[in-house]
Structure formats: structure tokens, C-alpha cells
Amino acid sequence: MQYLVAPAIGGLAFVAVAGYLLGSIPFGVLITRAAGTGDVRNIGSGNIGATNVLRTGRKDLALATLLLDAGKGAVALLLARWLFNSDLAGAIGGGAAFLGHLFPIWLKFKGGKGVATFYGLLLAAHWPLGLLAAAIWLLVAFGLRYSSLAALVSAACAPVLAVLPLEMLGLPAPNPVAALALFTAVLIYIRHHENIGRLVKGLEPRIGAKKA
Numbered sequence: 001m002q003y004l005v006a007p008a009i010g011g012l013a014f015v016a017v018a019g020y021l022l023g024s025i026p027f028g029v030l031i032t033r034a035a036g037t038g039d040v041r042n043i044g045s046g047n048i049g050a051t052n053v054l055r056t057g058r059k060d061l062a063l064a065t066l067l068l069d070a071g072k073g074a075v076a077l078l079l080a081r082w083l084f085n086s087d088l089a090g091a092i093g094g095g096a097a098f099l100g101h102l103f104p105i106w107l108k109f110k111g112g113k114g115v116a117t118f119y120g121l122l123l124a125a126h127w128p129l130g131l132l133a134a135a136i137w138l139l140v141a142f143g144l145r146y147s148s149l150a151a152l153v154s155a156a157c158a159p160v161l162a163v164l165p166l167e168m169l170g171l172p173a174p175n176p177v178a179a180l181a182l183f184t185a186v187l188i189y190i191r192h193h194e195n196i197g198r199l200v201k202g203l204e205p206r207i208g209a210k211k212a
Contacts, residue, residue: 011084012092019076019093023100023117026107027068028053031061041107049112051147069112070120073097077124087125091176094121098184102191113191115151118184122158125177128170133158145206148195155185 028048032040037056040048044055050066073094080086080093101117103109119137123130133154140150162178164171172178189196198204 012089015080015084015089015093016096019080019096020100021105022072022076023097024104024106024111025072025100026104026111027072028065028112029107031064031068032056032058035061037061047112048107050116066116069101069116070123073101073117073120074124077121087174087176090125091180094125095180095183097121098187102187113151114184114188118151118155118188121184122181125180126162126170126173129158129162129173129177129181132161132169141207146199146204147207148192148204149199151188152192152196155188159185 026048028040040053044052050062053065054062076097077090077094081090098114098117102111102114104111119134122133136157137150137154140153141147159178159182162173162181
């Protein structure tokens with residue numbers, strides 16, 4: 001029995017480490033440096049995500065960062081799930097990649113806020129859940145024009161949607177996927193604590209708002 005359990009634990013540990021290292025790749029930093037626009041951490045909010053990369057004035061770099069940040073979470077999850085034929089392994093690999101993006105070892109654990117990686121994970125883990133979460137983001141973002149609020153509302157809804165018995169919408173999601181949605185949602189709230197403070201005070205900038 002111990003012989004059978006040990007490889008599984010070792011395999012999951014490997015998935016976690018590999019997922020974390022993949023998630024730690026700071027594409028926003030690498031892309032902006034390669035394009036000659038400088039270090040994105042010295043621009044705007046100092047964040048390494050696509051929203052701050054957009055502040056360089058390069059929409060192409062922002063789009064590339066968005067896709068790569070979403071993709072690394074999806075790849076980590078899909079590879080882990082494929083290797084072990086297990087939603088649990090996928091959730092661990094994807095969750096570790098999410099941690100890597102938020103707290104990358106290469107940048108002294110100062111990473112992004114995880115929104116793009118969050119949607120990449122959900123779409124890869126359970127695409128109906130990912131689409132619903134993305135739809136909520138779009139509704140809030142276009143309705144109220146707050147990107148951070150859209151992410152927060154969407155993240156809060158994702159774990160709730162994951163457990164609803166909505167067969168016509170492909171739900172509920174497997175338990176590991178629901179746990180992943182909850183785990184990532186909590187971390188998104190932690191990483192958005194400054195945005196939450198500004199939202200409460202009415203100081204959060206709206207999408208498309210021009211600086212004074």
C-alpha cells in the first residue's frame with residue numbers, strides 16, 4: 001500500500017513544483033524588455049500584468065502578455081491532468097502556476113494580480129465555468145467600467161457557480177475544479193486589496209478614464 005501511495009504523492013509534488021516554475025515566468029517583464037520599452041515594473045502601477053503593459057502604449061505587447069499569462073496557467077493544468085488522468089492533479093498544477101504568477105521566485109515573489117491566469121485556468125479546467133466567469137467580467141466591466149470590480153465580482157461568483165446543479169450549463173464542475181476556483185478567488189481578493197480600498201473610497205479609475 002505504501003508503494004502505491006508514494007508515487008502518487010511524489011507525482012503530485014512534481015506537478016506542483018513544475019506548475020509553480022511555469023507560472024513564475026514573468027512574461028510582462030520579458031516581453032517589454034525584448035521590445036525595448038524598458039522594465040514594466042517602472043511604469044504605471046508597477047504590475048507585471050497586461051493592464052500595466054498596456055500603459056507602455058503598445059497594445060500588441062499587452063495582448064501578448066494577456067495570452068501568455070492565461071496560457072501558462074492553462075498549460076500547467078492541462079499537462080498535469082493529462083499526465084495523471086486526474087482533475088486533482090490538474091487543479092494542483094494549475095493552482096501552483098497561479099501561485100507562481102502572483103509570487104514568482106524570479107522577481108523576489110512580487111508578481112501580478114492573476115486575473116488573466118485565473119481565466120486561463122478556469123477555461124482549461126472546465127470551459128463552461130470559465131465562459132460564465134468571463135461573461136460576468138464583461139457584464140460588470142462594460143456596465144460599471146471598473147476592471148478591478150469586474151474581476152472581483154467574477155472571482156467571487158466562480159466558486160459558487162462551480163457547485164450549482166445546472167446541467168444545461170455543464171455544471172456542477174468536478175470537486176477539484178470547484179476547490180481551484182475558490183483558492184484562486186481568495187488569492188485574487190488578497191492581491192486586489194489596494195483596489196478594494198480605492199473602490200470603497202470612490203478613487204478607483206474607470207476603464208477608459210483619462211488621467212487629469
